[in-house]
Amino acid sequence: MPILKQGEFVGSLDCGTTSVRFIVFDQYANIVSQHQSEFPQYYPNPGWHEHDPEEIQEISEECITQACAKLEEAGWAKESVKVIGITNQRETTVAWSRATGEPLCKAIVWTDSRTKNTVAHFEHLLATTGIEVEPGQFKTGEEGVEALRDITGLKLSTYFSGIKLRWMIDNYSEVQKAHDEDDLLFGTIESWVVYNLTGGVQGGIHVGEVTNASRTLLLNLRKLTWDERLLTFFDFRQSILPKLVSSSEVYGHLSHGPLKGVPIGGLIGDQQGALVGNKCLCQGEAKCTYGTGAFLLFCTGKDIVNSGHGLLSTVAYQPGPGAAPVYALEGSIGVAGSAIKWLRDSMGFIKSASEINTLAASVPDTGGVYFVTAFSGLLAPYWDPGAAGLLIGLSSYTTPAHIARATMEATAFQTRAVLESMKLDSRTKLEHLKVDGGMTNGDVCMEILADMGGFDVVRPDMRESTALGSALLAGSAIRLFGWDMSKPATLAEVNTKGSRTFNPHMPEEDREKGWTAWLRAVERSKGWDEGVYE
Numbered sequence: 225m226p227i228l229k230q231g232e233f234v235g236s237l238d239c240g241t242t243s244v245r246f247i248v249f250d251q252y253a254n255i256v257s258q259h260q261s262e263f264p265q266y267y268p269n270p271g272w273h274e275h276d277p278e279e280i281q282e283i284s285e286e287c288i289t290q291a292c293a294k295l296e297e298a299g300w301a302k303e304s305v306k307v308i309g310i311t312n313q314r315e316t317t318v319a320w321s322r323a324t325g326e327p328l329c330k331a332i333v334w335t336d337s338r339t340k341n342t343v344a345h346f347e348h349l350l351a352t353t354g355i356e357v358e359p360g361q362f363k364t365g366e367e368g369v370e371a372l373r374d375i376t377g378l379k380l381s382t383y384f385s386g387i388k389l390r391w392m393i394d395n396y397s398e399v400q401k402a403h404d405e406d407d408l409l410f411g412t413i414e415s416w417v418v419y420n421l422t423g424g425v426q427g428g429i430h431v432g433e434v435t436n437a438s439r440t441l442l443l444n445l446r447k448l449t450w451d452e453r454l455l456t457f458f459d460f461r462q463s464i465l466p467k468l469v470s471s472s473e474v475y476g477h478l479s480h481g482p483l484k485g486v487p488i489g490g491l492i493g494d495q496q497g498a499l500v501g502n503k504c505l506c507q508g509e510a511k512c513t514y515g516t517g518a519f520l521l522f523c524t525g526k527d528i529v530n531s532g533h534g535l536l537s538t539v540a541y542q543p544g545p546g547a548a549p550v551y552a553l554e555g556s557i558g559v560a561g562s563a564i565k566w567l568r569d570s571m572g573f574i575k576s577a578s579e580i581n582t583l584a585a586s587v588p589d590t591g592g593v594y595f596v597t598a599f600s601g602l603l604a605p606y607w608d609p610g611a612a613g614l615l616i617g618l619s620s621y622t623t624p625a626h627i628a629r630a631t632m633e634a635t636a637f638q639t640r641a642v643l644e645s646m647k648l649d650s651r652t653k654l655e656h657l658k659v660d661g662g663m664t665n666g667d668v669c670m671e672i673l674a675d676m677g678g679f680d681v682v683r684p685d686m687r688e689s690t691a692l693g694s695a696l697l698a699g700s701a702i703r704l705f706g707w708d709m710s711k712p713a714t715l716a717e718v719n720t721k722g723s724r725t726f727n728p729h730m731p732e733e734d735r736e737k738g739w740t741a742w743l744r745a746v747e748r749s750k751g752w753d754e755g756v757y758e
């Protein structure tokens with residue numbers, strides 16, 4: 225065995241919706257080593273989407289092990305990894321037993337829309353009894369909706385974890401029993417993974433990070449505390465909830481594996497991770513990440529901006545325990561890359577995701593086809609759980625190539641819709657959009673986005689922004705390389721590699737014609753599925 229060099233690196237575990245990766249970065253954000261694996265997706269009923277929490281854990285540990293082996297093959301000792309960060313798909317909900325440390329059911333994934341009736345129940349409750357905002361003072365109807373948004377930044381939706389957890393308790397006897405007997409532990413993916421990496425049932429810590437917590441419908445967005453009024457409204461006992469922690473601090477140490485003893489110093493939801501990784505740390509900066517879904521986050525600095533146009537207010541990051549949080553406005557699009565995956569896995573139109581670019585480029589336009597990719601209803605800015613996937617404008621002329629192109633246009637149209645809301649809420653027009661995520665690997669995807677959206681699309685060369693975000697937070701927690709999240713200037717040398725800009729070329733008139741047709745297609749898709757699968 226050759227003598228291995230000692231370096232100083234930071235690791236990032238990125239637990240996404242379809243794959244997990246562990247990436248080792250140096251101080252400039254060069255990737256020194258990485259390993260990635262996809263994991264199984266379960267769709268047991270229409271509208272349902274599940275993950276096996278144990279599979280996520282196993283794959284996470286395997287990625288760490290393999291990336292460390294590759295680091296050593298490259299001549300570096302694994303002790304060079306000084307700290308790790310974790311970033312994750314956000315609203316996906318895990319319920320496990322305090323006594324055994326084992327999951328009580330499969331995780332309900334953020335895309336899953338089985339909870340429509342649960343949402344309807346709470347909408348009714350809000351409209352009638354209302355929410356008790358002060359002792360004895362209830363807000364009902366529109367005032368109740370406003371009060372909920374004021375506390376959480378969110379609206380009632382199948383998307384958020386609190387609703388998914390309520391459904392688990394109401395529908396799985398094991399989860400209900402655990403809740404009743406105070407054996408239940410709830411967490412989003414960062415919480416589950418940290419619990420296991422720090423020892424699981426043998427001393428593992430039960431923490432929840434604030435950006436992830438801001439997606440539960442249980443967090444007070446201003447105070448960054450679990451809000452008792454919401455616990456009463458949704459009827460949860462407090463003891464099931466993880467201890468809240470900031471996005472950057474040493475939470476604990478890895479209890480096993482090749483990085484045993486290394487501190488975990490950064491936790492962040494993946495979309496906020498990408499915001500941080502793109503160094504959009506100040507008011508007015510924005511990015512959009514195109515993975516399974518697409519998520520446009522606009523940093524609003526120290527202010528919480530309430531959206532009047534279908535966006536969410538969310539925590540962007542909290543740079544340390546007790547530190548003032550930074551907030552963001554978010555437009556969440558449920559389906560982006562997952563529609564490409566669907567064309568590959570269910571329709572057989574393509575053999576690999578990247579092939580969609582060649583297929584779509586083989587025709588000049590969609591031949592009049594529009595695809596509203598409402599596989600689990602529509603999220604921002606439409607928020608219609610009853611919207612159904614809709615392909616419209618089909619004719620004998622239509623080929624898979626037209627549908628492939630319409631699939632990419634669907635993401636571009638939804639991005640434009642979110643940007644229009646963001647313009648109204650923030651009174652700022654973005655001159656360009658910084659992008660990353662798996663779908664941005666395709667040039668044709670980027671050209672269609674620029675053309676249909678009508679804005680410049682800026683794609684950085686190093687696009688592992690999500691992982692980089694959690695690495696920056698982790699490094700900052702131990703002041704590795706002098707990084708300090710509360711002083712953005714200390715990150716100036718990170719990821720200064722170039723970027724490529726895609727400009728719109730389509731005539732304005734054609735773009736507007738397409739946009740008008742898209743809006744008509746969305747109207748036809750809305751309200752189609754009135755809970756037939758509950």
Ligand SMILES: Nc1ncnc2c1ncn2[C@@H]1O[C@H](COP(=O)(O)OP(=O)(O)O)[C@@H](O)[C@H]1O
Nearest residue numbers: 240241242515516561562564578662663665666
């Ligand atoms: N070359 C490509 N062109 C277009 N889409 C792609 C390409 N490569 C991957 N994708 C899409 O990107 C998605 C994966 O991106 P990723 O950022 O890893 O997602 P996640 O974090 O949600 O798991 C897949 O849904 C896939 O369809």
Ligand SMILES: O=P(O)(O)OC[C@H](O)CO
Nearest residue numbers: 240241313314515516517
């Ligand atoms: O894992 P991604 O990139 O699909 O992101 C999922 C989001 O966090 C869901 O809100």
